Ligand SMILES: NC(=O)c1ccc[n+]([C@@H]2O[C@H](COP(=O)([O-])OP(=O)(O)OC[C@H]3O[C@@H](n4cnc5c(N)ncnc54)[C@H](O)[C@@H]3O)[C@@H](O)[C@H]2O)c1
Ligand SMILES: O=C(O)C(=O)C[C@@H](O)[C@H](O)[C@H](O)COP(=O)(O)O
């Protein structure tokens with residue numbers, strides 16, 4: 001990897017739905033660049049009450065000649081709901097948005113997932129632009145077109161594949177991002193390396209301290225590397241017929257932990273960190289991977305300041321019940337992303353629930 005990188009552009013190649021992911025400082029003010037992706041006369045900016053006061057004005061500067069309005073969510077994962085999609089759709093109706101309107105998602109993954117789904121629903125699908133303001137959203141949720149909301153029964157159970165027209169990742173917005181949220185984003189960077197790129201994993205091990213102190217050049221390289229990796233997977237398997245499911249490493253466990261904790265115990269990235277380790281331990285139990293690899297993964301997650309154990313208060317049976325509703329499952333059988341070691345994940349069908357329970361119980365007892 002080269003040093004002193006200032007800006008990166010990565011293309012997500014999907015034929016006529018291809019789009020650029022721009023990564024760099026000051027991109028929100030590079031209005032001519034992102035403004036060109038808006039086609040019609042209407043725009044709805046969806047954001048939340050934390051992010052809008054910080055960055056909405058800069059986006060508004062680029063929308064001057066359009067009819068536009070904003071729809072602001074309360075902050076937090078509990079607001080990624082169907083009801084708020086309805087409210088956002090009402091806001092589009094109030095605006096008089098026609099089919100060439102554009103939704104702009106300004107915020108983290110919660111805003112991005114809900115805004116993208118709103119755009120997918122309005123008049124059966126209009127344009128949207130992702131302006132991610134968390135590290136997690138820059139490296140993961142803004143790219144690839146998975147949009148949706150949660151139900152009380154589980155995470156992301158309702159949604160659509162709907163690709164953005166552009167992703168504007170202004171890393172200057174990360175200056176205001178709280179430390180815990182920043183670290184949660186690193187989990188999705190580490191995930192990409194753990195799934196499919198051992199060289200990237202080794203680089204992350206070497207750069208752990210630079211990333212922890214948010215060294216800008218290192219950060220841009222890490223974001224670009226993760227986005228490049230994800231863009232490749234999405235280009236080959238946009239709607240998760242196969243390979244894309246690998247991006248779910250740690251998520252069957254992680255989503256269950258998030259849901260069981262009512263989104264107050266673990267952030268998404270933290271759930272993914274713990275979930276990846278549980279997947280690694282299950283893989284070890286099934287004879288697929290070596291303990292040495294699990295320990296390396298644990299070491300990197302720890303170096304990134306992420307949790308590596310199940311917090312108190314969780315029950316193995318409840319987590320397993322939530323895992324049964326995961327979207328990857330088929331014919332009533334668990335289908336999990338397991339691990340062969342650094343850089344090698346695998347989709348495994350028909351995983352025995354007894355093994356999953358054993359790993360969960362062991363983790364709950366020891367953590
Ligand atoms: N669609 C996908 O492919 C995909 C991928 C990964 C995660 N996700 C989803 O993304 C969500 C998690 O996203 P997240 O981690 O960004 O959480 P988030 O959207 O809740 O944002 C985290 C927190 O940071 C605040 N924030 C955002 N930007 C800020 C900034 N620049 N300065 C200060 N505060 C800021 C938010 O208000 C919030 O409190 C989950 O719902 C998860 O399911 C989706
Ligand atoms: O883009 C993907 O594909 C992913 O799985 C990325 C995940 O990090 C992300 O959390 C995604 O929202 C999970 O999707 P889901 O299909 O498990 O709901």
Ligand SMILES: [Zn+2]
Pocket residue numbers: 140188251268272
């Ligand atoms: Zn995720």
